[in-house]
Amino acid sequence: MMHRGGTLRLLSFCIYLFSSFLFSTALVKAQETAPNKYGLTVISNPAVYKKQVAADPSQALVDLATYIPGIQLDIRYATANNFLGEPVYTLAKAYLRQPVAQALKNVQSALHQQGLGLKIYDAYRPYRATVYFFDKLRDTVYLAVPWQGSRHNRGCTVDLTLVDLKTGKELRMPTPYDDFTKKAHVNYTDLPAAIIKNRELLKEVMTRQGFQVYAEEWWHFDYYHFKKFDLLDIAFEDLP
């Protein structure tokens, strides 16, 4: 049988172990969610993201290729066919947060009735890509700045266009994707009527499902409730 001194020593050892565990857990947590050099909190640990999803399934990033039947993907940043002329992503994937993916699914089914569909150029974008873009181009109109992050980093924004389901071809729009000129602005009017009609149709179907177009880029749509979602820097490889 252990005498009193031994019991006390064992008890204080257990308290020491428990408090060290609590301290190290708190330290890891603080490091995981600590603001970056711009004072932004960006979730970069897949375990933290998974914990958030377990607590609130609406936070889940959903794979659009499986979630939205018939959706076309042309993930430009996974190829050299983009404004940088080099691949930035290692996988050609498109993810959006659950309610945002659902809203886009509604857009796709509304379009289907008109013989049209969606083609995605980009959706959720890890924060590191936003920083990389800015370091390369230093533009503050057509690119999000690292000290704010992009709504793409929140899994709430999508870059896209319309396709004709019969031909599989893109509808004519004012400019190609990521054409960083005034012609890409949504109020630009020196265009053929058919092109304006296509641009307006895209804006209308997206707006009806809770998206707002970015004034300088006809292809870029933000989900209205983006503030509910953290900035993320989770690699595609770490998503299901």
Ligand SMILES: C[C@@H](N)C(=O)N[C@H](C)C(=O)O
């Ligand atoms: C880079 C371009 N496709 C884009 O998404 N621009 C906006 C402003 C962003 O970076 O969030």
Ligand SMILES: [Zn+2]
């Ligand atoms: Zn965009």
